[in-house]
Amino acid sequence: MSTMRIGGLASGMDIDKIVGDLMKVERAPIDKLKQKKQLLEWQRDAYRDMNRLLDALDKHIFDGVMRQSTFLQKKVTSSNENIVTATSTPSASNQTVEISNITRLATAARWTSGAIEKTGGGAVDVNASLASQFGESNVPNALKFQVTKPGSTTPETVSISIDPNTDTLNTLINKLNSNATLGVRAFYDEHTKKMVITKNETGEGSSIEIKAGQVFLQDQLEFQVETGKNFLQRDAGTGQNAKFTINGLETERPSNTFTINGMTYTLKNTHTGTVTISSTTNTDAIFNSIKSFVDKYNETIDEINKKLKETRYRDYQPLTDEQREQLTEKQAEKWEEKARSGILRGDSILSNALSSMRQALYRKVEAASKGFQQLAQIGITTTANYLEGGKLIIDEAKLKQKIEENPEAVYRLFSNNGEGANKGIVLQLRDEIKKTIKSIEDKAGNTLKTVNQYIIGKNILDIDTRISEAEDRLKRVEDRYWKQFSAMEKAVQRANSQSMYLMNAFGGGMQ
Secondary structure, eight states: OOOOOOOSTTTOOOHHHHHHHHHHHHHHHHHHHHHHHHHHHHHHHHHHHHHHHHHHHHHHHHHTTTSHHHHTOEEEEESOTTTEEEEEOTTSOOEEEEEEEEEEOOBEEEEEOOOOBOTTSSBOOTTSBHHHHHOGGGSOSEEEEEEEOTTOOOOEEEEEEOOTTTOBHHHHHHHHHHOTTTOEEEEEETTTTEEEEEEEEESTTOEEEEEEOHHIIIIISOOOOOTTSBGGGGSTTOOBOEEEEETTEEEEESSSEEEETTEEEEEOSOEEEEEEEEEEEOHHHHHHHHHHHHHHHHHHHHHHHHHHHOOOOTTOOOOOHHHHHTSOHHHHHHHHHHHHTTTTTTOHHHHHHHHHHHHHHHSOOTTSOTTOSSGGGGTEEEOSOGGGOSOEEEOHHHHHHHHHHOHHHHHHHHHOOOSGGGSOHHHHHHHHHHHHHHHHHHHHOOTTSOGGGSHHHHHHHHHHHHHHHHHHHHHHHHHHHHHHHHHHHHHHHHHHHHHHHHHHHHHHHHO
8 A cells, every 4th residue: 555645735845855865865775786787797798708709719710720721722833824724732742743735625525406497497486385386296295315424334314304385495405404414505596596415524425315205306406316326426526535745644534624643733725835833832821821810819818908907997886877867978978988997907717818828829739840849939929028918929931931841840830639738739729718718608608698507697686686675675765754754744734733723713812
């Protein structure tokens, strides 16, 4: 039951203001709790920002200097890229190869029809039904082929279904093109009225034999077909192998792109001279990958150091609702910026993380090659300025020299898959990063954890409970104040009534 509130009609006092002022004093502990809650929420968010930073560094390591392929990148050059180009797999050894006497490029087998006309004459309409142009009885329900690919001796049977009343020349061509086993590219040229079918694969040995639909192909689509013969061999476009000489060896390939000893070559033109292909370590690409890691590491520890050293303005506490109402939006924003500052100043989790990360990078990798067991040996050291918190700097000339000397050894220093002192430095660094992320999640959680699964969340829940209890108590106190003042108002009202009565009574007797 709510208390009846009388607002000073009898006493003339501003009861609303008096109770409001009293409640400001009573509300102060709740404001303190809300400010404490806000600080905890800011701290939680700041911790999570640090985890996102560390996670980004971890992913950068995984996608870069942790991968062996990063350190085995090859640079391949051709003395004449108009004739031959090449690429190299990371694992292939450096090599120089001469390709000469390219007398023939690999070509695909093809089949060309005569000029196609409708039954009775006239140009074919590629979008009209086959039955309407050639007669339903002349169009089979399927074309069947026996297909042998270049280099294979095992034929495969392919069936292309046809509906004479709905299929057109265009849809038939689409069906031929979409069948992967058939492996052809077909098109119709309206200028010449001819249809061309070309094998996708180049090289000798392509074979397509007609097993059903021969009459339709021959009489309606104007292809010259002999029973049991490979129709792709009826033209001068029969597939052929590329023919060339590599390091003095005359050889052939069914494709113009082929791989030998980890090098993939592409022949572009015939050529009687010699083209030299050279594969070397791509020092610049490897250097850039390492530099990218160093930059990312420096960026990460710089951000952590900023948080550890950020000034704490203890006179700037989170604004209460009442304080915020008294400020402009810009003033409140500036105040909050000061209040948030230094929320992780001197934090032990982050301080320990920086220390452990530095130690991981300074360790000696016993399993690495001599002269490649520490970062300093390949030209990566710590800056002399201690205020920079252990940032790394690169001696570019020395690092490139070490990469050229032995890129595999540089990889082992970074990512050797071993245990203890044999583990590569970035694997050790990732271990420390994961430990820190776990410690922060235990304290500040993540988006997948509920508030009761991490320390700060539990503290926030506790404060919420205390705020709720204090709000209930505050309501009772306010009700009590109003009861007291209402009782006072009633007493004053009674006294006023009695006084008026007496005045009226005495005044009446004197008359």
